[in-house]
Amino acid sequence: MASPVGTPAGLPTRMSADARRAQLIEVGWELLQSRPIHEMPLDEVAAAAGISRTLLFHYFPTKADFYLAVVATMGERLLRPPRIPAGAAPVERIRALVDGFVRLVERNRLSYTALVRGAGGGDQRVVDLIASTRDALVPRWLDAAGRENASALTRLALRGWLVGMEETVIAWDPQSVPRDELVNHLTASFLTELELAEGRH
Amino acid sequence: MASPVGTPAGLPTRMSADARRAQLIEVGWELLQSRPIHEMPLDEVAAAAGISRTLLFHYFPTKADFYLAVVATMGERLLRPPRIPAGAAPVERIRALVDGFVRLVERNRLSYTALVRGAGGGDQRVVDLIASTRDALVPRWLDAAGRENASALTRLALRGWLVGMEETVIAWDPQSVPRDELVNHLTASFLTELELAEGRH
DNA sequence: AGCGTGTGTTGACAGATGCTCAACGACACG
DNA sequence: CGTGTCGTTGAGCATCTGTCAACACACGCT
Numbered sequence: 001m002a003s004p005v006g007t008p009a010g011l012p013t014r015m016s017a018d019a020r021r022a023q024l025i026e027v028g029w030e031l032l033q034s035r036p037i038h039e040m041p042l043d044e045v046a047a048a049a050g051i052s053r054t055l056l057f058h059y060f061p062t063k064a065d066f067y068l069a070v071v072a073t074m075g076e077r078l079l080r081p082p083r084i085p086a087g088a089a090p091v092e093r094i095r096a097l098v099d100g101f102v103r104l105v106e107r108n109r110l111s112y113t114a115l116v117r118g119a120g121g122g123d124q125r126v127v128d129l130i131a132s133t134r135d136a137l138v139p140r141w142l143d144a145a146g147r148e149n150a151s152a153l154t155r156l157a158l159r160g161w162l163v164g165m166e167e168t169v170i171a172w173d174p175q176s177v178p179r180d181e182l183v184n185h186l187t188a189s190f191l192t193e194l195e196l197a198e199g200r201h
Numbered sequence: 202m203a204s205p206v207g208t209p210a211g212l213p214t215r216m217s218a219d220a221r222r223a224q225l226i227e228v229g230w231e232l233l234q235s236r237p238i239h240e241m242p243l244d245e246v247a248a249a250a251g252i253s254r255t256l257l258f259h260y261f262p263t264k265a266d267f268y269l270a271v272v273a274t275m276g277e278r279l280l281r282p283p284r285i286p287a288g289a290a291p292v293e294r295i296r297a298l299v300d301g302f303v304r305l306v307e308r309n310r311l312s313y314t315a316l317v318r319g320a321g322g323g324d325q326r327v328v329d330l331i332a333s334t335r336d337a338l339v340p341r342w343l344d345a346a347g348r349e350n351a352s353a354l355t356r357l358a359l360r361g362w363l364v365g366m367e368e369t370v371i372a373w374d375p376q377s378v379p380r381d382e383l384v385n386h387l388t389a390s391f392l393t394e395l396e397l398a399e400g401r402h
Numbered sequence: 403a404g405c406g407t408g409t410g411t412t413g414a415c416a417g418a419t420g421c422t423c424a425a426c427g428a429c430a431c432g
Numbered sequence: 433c434g435t436g437t438c439g440t441t442g443a444g445c446a447t448c449t450g451t452c453a454a455c456a457c458a459c460g461c462t
Contacts, residue, residue: 035323036323037323038239038323039323117323122236122237122238122239122240122318152374152377152378153378153382153383153386156369156372156373156374156377156378156383157369157386157390159368159369159372160365160366160367160368160369160370160372161365162365163364163365163367163368164361164362164363164364164365164366164368165361165365166361166364167360167361167364167365168357168358168360168361169361171357171360171361172357173353173357176353176357177353177354177357181354182354182357185354185358185397185398188397189358189394189397189398192393192394192397193390193393193394196386196389196390196393197386197390
């Protein structure tokens with residue numbers, strides 16, 4: 001067995017509770033990127049961390065809890081809101097958000113898909129987590145566009161638009177569509193969709 | 202145990218191979234609507250069908266194979282293309298497609314979400330199946346809009362749009378957004394998105 | 403220093419589930 | 433009536449999740 005992840009050289013096994021938790025989440029995250037959750041035995045997580053399986057259950061009562069913790073932690077880390085130019089026009093601010101997301105996927109394609117893949121994993125709490133994460137995104141984008149008090153239709157439509165954008169960027173092949181073209185289109189698409197939804201509320 | 206599903210009264214156990222396969226898929230489909238795949242033990246499927254677990258493995262070599270068969274069969278049944286008015290204008294034809302999908306979700310919300318939920322189930326073949334099903338949808342919508350030879354960006358954008366629409370309709374709450382408003386918006390949104398994508402290819 | 407308490411840690415065990423194997427039995431056909 | 437094909441099954445194996453009781457190391461108290 002290779003030396004445990006997150007420990008200097010396999011020697012020290014005893015850790016503080018917080019450090020252990022963090023390490024386990026880190027290890028789980030590594031493994032999750034190469035295989036879906038139900039193909040990831042806790043045995044392997046424990047082995048990769050250099051501890052016994054039992055200890056894992058000491059920190060996370062069930063496998064689902066562990067999975068939820070991993071997804072929640074990494075979701076926060078990945079979706080940390082990008083900086084948007086404060087004084088710029090709405091177009092530029094939206095473009096910044098789009099560009100930020102495209103860059104996110106470019107850099108972490110594997111991680112990101114692994115994260116979203118979890119939505120179907122089956123655990124209701126994970127589904128809810130992803131749903132609420134998406135919900136939280138809508139006001140942020142609305143804010144960047146300089147809108148407030150959006151109608152129900154607007155919020156619904158933008159939520160759908162965001163999911164569509166996710167899919168678009170993930171399915172995007174840089175060889176057939178240049179990056180600029182993608183970002184331009186998505187930016188214009190968002191603003192158009194917003195106007196359309198607001199125009200008839 | 203209740204009388205097996207798909208048999209007259211629990212009496213006859215022996216069936217033709219095709220009938221048995223169909224019955225098992227039907228049973229699996231019923232159970233899939235109330236819980237995700239990995240919470241559906243094959244024991245229960247077998248019990249619900251009134252057969253032994255072993256027989257299930259006789260027809261489907263692995264659980265994943267069984268699941269794939271269920272998703273494929275039901276996907277075809279659900280996504281049977283709706284009739285679109287032949288001579289009508291593109292707007293009306295797109296509206297017909299949108300309306301058809303909304304109705305589909307209205308009638309089979311549970312089934313539909315159960316089906317898509319499988320995307321994350323982890324089996325690569327199921328993921329591919331759903332992806333290719335979505336891909337196949339793009340030309341159909343393009344066709345209804347009277348477009349051909351779409352650019353790569355157009356196809357990519359519309360694929361994303363379709364996924365966004367899926368999400369929108371599933372998340373739609375009829376109490377806060379009237380049905381007409383939803384259909385109108387989605388119809389206009391599609392056409393706008395199409396124009397936008399084509400305008401700069 | 404000695405000792406006890408808290409807590410990180412573990413091996414052994416139990417229950418569930420995917421999957422295999424060898425055999426049984428009913429129906430068709432010569 | 434014999435024979436073989438094929439639907440069917442019970443028993444068994446391997447893997448994985450989750451439990452339990454006990455061990456060991458650190459720290460506070462006298």
